[in-house]
């Protein structure tokens with residue numbers, strides 16, 4: 218069993234040199250993306266700049282993320298302060314179907330949050346890659362995170378939402394005066410939320426069901442001509458879509474390759490190593506792979522076991538295991554029973570926990586790699602301070618994740634520079650950011 222542990226450890230712990238190589242390749246891809254050359258980091262312009270913090274008013278924010286839809290009525294106080302007036306959430310019951318199966322229930326749900334007889338500007342955060350033509354228009358380039366609604370790829374998602382709102386407004390009168398005034402990726406929303414209260418914030422990061430970053434770029438660094446930015450004309454926020462970074466092919470394990478081959482989402486190689494949608498599945502593939510080689514976990518794939526089913530073992534289970542710090546891992550044993558593994562030996566459970574830690578640890582280290590590469594792209598000698606606003610269930614909820622990401626940053630940036638890149642968690646940043654962007658879009662730049 219020790220031999221298998223050593224092999225797994227080596228596979229999931231890329232050397233410091235190979236991580237340095239990834240940082241370099243990540244930066245090359247950012248450069249190519251900004252110049253509109255073929256790149257696995259698309260750098261989609263969002264046509265908006267950071268807010269000043271002085272934007273004010275009441276807005277509706279709609280956040281369509283990995284698994285939850287949230288609607289929030291937000292009051293921006295104009296001094297960097299945000300007040301949440303109303304908030305509601307629901308879980309999507311499906312991730313495929315027709316476009317109307319996605320947008321009609323969302324429109325109806327928004328109607329339930331709004332007051333009758335008022336008009337609202339709505340900011341829409343959509344946590345998928347869109348090719349934007351303006352601050353309130355964007356075509357979905359491809360579904361990610363295993364979503365598969367038909368008739369959405371290639372179409373303007375703000376228009377699809379507007380059509381569903383119009384359909385539902387016939388019966389839900391509160392929807393009659395809602396207009397979709399801004400569309401943004403969730404990472405752009407997080408960045409806007411961070412920057413609303415702290416002008417040093419120039420990066421937004423999501424580590425949840427999916428993973429991705431947004432960055433504020435001085436327009437002089439952009440090698441292609443783009444229409445004007447709403448807000449500050451000298452900068453542009455870019456949705457990087459760096460979950461699609463394919464430089465990590467060089468550190469893929471056989472398990473990553475199997476996961477990729479069996480996935481419905483094309484590409485997204487970095488995301489498949491990092492995000493909550495996939496970590497449980499990687500662990501499952503390791504466990505079943507070792508089991509079939511006779512290296513432990515021999516009886517873990519019995520008829521009732523979740524380890525038989527793709528995606529049966531989830532990242533939430535991984536979190537539960539990380540919380541179990543007992544010597545014999547009795548809590549893990551109980552969880553395994555519930556997951557259909559009749560008996561497990563303490564040694565097997567220890568190896569299992571170690572695998573979970575290695576998979577989660579690599580994820581945090583790859584997040585640190587993405588932050589290190591992006592901050593040093595926009596500021597090679599780290600002369601200014603950068604705040605990285607972060608949101609997402611994995612970053613928030615996985616025990617020890619934030620510390621591991623921080624340790625990774627220390628490894629990559631060094632002790633002398635680490636103070637220049639501060640990671641700051643912002644709760645509901647993506648949703649609130651939609652309201653802030655709607656405000657920037659409405660107010661312009663003073």
Ligand code: GLC
Pocket residue numbers: 282283343344345346347361362402403404423425426427428429430458460488
């Ligand atoms: C996926 C999506 C991206 C989103 C991220 C986090 O990577 O493609 O648009 O920002 O998930 O939700």
